Amino acid sequence: MTRPEGRRVSRRDVVGERYWTSSVSRVDESTVRIRGYDLEELIGGVSFSAATYLLIRGSLPTPEQTRMLDAILTAVLDYALEKPGTVAARYVMSANPNVAAGLAAAVLAVGKNTLAPEDTARFAIESFDRLQVSDRSAAEVAEEIVSEYRSSRRRIPGLGHPVFKYVDPRAQKIKEIAETLGFWGPRAAFYETLHAEFGRQTGRDWIPVNDVGMMALVLVEMGFTPDETTGVAILSTLPGVIAHLTEEQESGRPIRVIPADSVEYDPAVRDFQADKEAAGW
Template sequence: MSDVEKKSGRERGEEWWQTGIIEMSPGVIRLRGYEIQDLIGRVSFPAVIWLMLRGELPSEDQAALLGIALGAAVDHGPQAPSIAIARMAATCGVGINSAMASAINVLGDVHGGAGEQALSFYGDIALAIDGGTALGEAVSARLDRFFAGEKGYVPGLGHRFHPVDPRAPRLLELTREFAARGVINGRFADIAEAIEAEVARRKGKRIPLNIDGATAVIYGELGFPPPLTRGLFVLSRSVGILAHAWEQSQQSERNKGPLPREWLWAYTGTPPRPFPGEGEAGE
């Protein structure tokens, strides 16, 4: 008889969804070992996010820097697909949770995933530096591989609306301030700026860091792995999604599509034609 077969039904049930995140029983809620009542009123929301994901409480400075990154990416207006979807869903009469879920579900590789891609890119360079390669050489080698075998834009650079993303310089400035105080070491900021400089040298024009690249710097400095960067972006953008879904739900418009009803799409299919057999002689 196997060990699994020897266990009682209760033991099997308790192990089915075993977790190191939360302990809960009647009258007891503990997050990572901390009583919830001890956390309430003493720990900020960014600090709770850190605790849930990392298992330990951050320092006040670490929580503050995480909150800065989360706050920077909350919204980018109804032209952003996720925000537009939330608003359209709200006009269809669904609940606010459905509107939010509809929006969050489109935060994928193209819309919402660039931060994860940027941090992975930075991580490749950081690994080369740890192996003894100089910063400039590591950046150049990684860009060589990117331009030789990968498609699209260098992750974390450029913006389709902003010549310079107004969020990125401020985030880098704050990252440098936290590094100067010893909260972080600043290596990912160095890497991001070196990438920006090398791409500018190769292309003959500057393609500035964007919000995804700048928040990836902070998440990397704070020790978050790349996949969590996407999840943190979802948490951040959910604030804007909620705000827009709520605002739209307070308006009277119904079944609002992506364009005003007097603007129709461009039809590119077959021109009008008769149904086979209609109008033929002898019919």
């Protein structure tokens, strides 16, 4: 390939297209457009929940979709100091009194063991797909899936809570609203079959579907991808984190550490010189 001296070859030169394309938003001299809509019309014209749906899914939501997403965004507002992300955020704030740093810490604590619905979403989608191609009943497929997970010592995502038994009240409320608004679909229903089968096989029928698991089921039925469900879950918890960061900053207690009486330290005392010689120095 020849090129003028000193000119770099761009991606467009190579593949005949621009390096990035985006339909999320665009800005010109006088207008900001969100998914093609003038932002000035959206300001005051739709709720934050509706605008969130528009941005993520790419189309204006129906009133029912907006109410459902609003309920989901309210379901995990806060969980006191029992949420690792909140504790991490407050520790960071005590050392670096900066809201952005605290929020970043809270977001980085989201994952497989807390707040992220994506594993449940994938499990629900894949399990239902398996049912769809099977010639067996839902009960038979559920028995097989749960047996496989148990034999391989894998945890079924979306089940269990350290406090709530039998029913997670937040999850139950989400389900009730989803049923009322028409967002309780076949994937969610089959997941309930799996949940019941898990209780039957393990004898632990007191283990509930948790709030994050229920969020995953309903968001999947609304058309959100598994990865998007975690983004929505993070968004839902940020107001609570902001409140905790403000409280931490106003407490006037800098540099929090784990209290000494909460830690058991190894009492060993080692001889550095002797060990150094023994190591061949």
